[in-house]
Amino acid sequence: MFMRKITNKEVIGVIYGGKSPEHNVSITSAKNICKGLDAAGFETVPFYINEKGNWFIQNPNVQNPHDKTGKSLTDKNIIKELKKSNSAFIAVHGNTGEDGQIAGFLQTLGVKYIGCGIESSAICFDKHRTKLALQARGIPIAPYLHIDIRDGFSFIEEYLNTKLDKTFFPCFIKPCRSGSSYGVTKAQNFEEVLKGIKTASKYDYSILIEKAIIGREIECAVIEGETANMPKISLPAEIGIQNSENSFYSTAAKYENDSVPLTAPANLNTEQVKIIQSTAATSYAVLECQSLARIDMFLTPNNQAIVNEVNTIPGFTPISQYPKMWEVSGLDLSNLLKELIKTAH
Secondary structure (H helix, E strand, C coil): CCCCCCCCCCEEEEEEECCCCCHHHHHHHHHHHHHHHHHCCCEEEEEEECCCCCEEECCCCCCCCCCCCCEECCHHHHHHHHCCCCEEEECCCCCCCCCCHHHHHHHHHCCCEECCCHHHHHHHHCHHHHHHHHHHCCCCECCEEEEEHHHCHHHHHHHHHHHCCHHHCCEEEEECCCCCCCCCEEECCHHHHHHHHHHHCCCCCEEEEEECCCCEEEEEEEECCCCCCCCEECCCEEECHHHCCCCCCCHHHHHHCCCCCEECCCCCCHHHHHHHHHHHHHHHHHCCCCCEEEEEEEECCCCCEEEEEEECCCCCCCCCHHHHHHHHCCCCHHHHHHHHHCCCC
């Protein structure tokens, strides 16, 4: 049974697990976050949400994360225990976490949390709405088509026949509201697009068909600054897809086989770093992010930064890009978490 320590330390609740496909990734992130918080001198209370949505106070380091050695919480006790925390770190990746639902719950309870607000979380989790917001402010994005599977497959096929030509290939098919590349496929022709739509539709009815960009895959980590217009930006990192056997940065490459090299900091000149960091800061501000975000971009041969996605609850696993970018920027895990706790709102 998990027992809360009686100390004078600041108490940080770490909320992890959840009902999304990224459940296991969230467990790994929580292990690393709890480790870092402990080293930084905080008391951590781990709130585990299982795949059915049940809450437990349960250490993420148990051998079997589904082992009910932790304390099962009733709805009333969830609120009571959360309110004992000075603030809560949202580490639930994917839906219910990244889409702002947990942020809304904590905000309703009056519990301070580390993470983006409700509106920015919802917008950033929806790839289509993210593109619309960035596009409206003139921030470069990849050309795309948006479809809704509820319109019917025959209608979609007819529509795409009029919109897709050879210049649009290769392209990616993505569910709009899913993370960690779940449901994402790469298509070289029209038939593969149709197959990709069926795959993506298992995760969402809202789907993007996005033209592949020729360029280097660059990422930047952001922390909320003292003012909205002055966030803290890490040194960029590069995802070395071209140096791997992967056709794109898939779920397996991210979390299962670590087969894609990450270069942190990326080998960029001063002007390129300035372009990347400026685009990251602008995107963060436009989308009204808070606390933290990871901005994923492509750097084209003519040095244009094209925003791909914005992740408001980036991975915190030992191989995740967000903490690695801050490590090479001068913040180890414990000090990074200290900075993030300052942003609790």
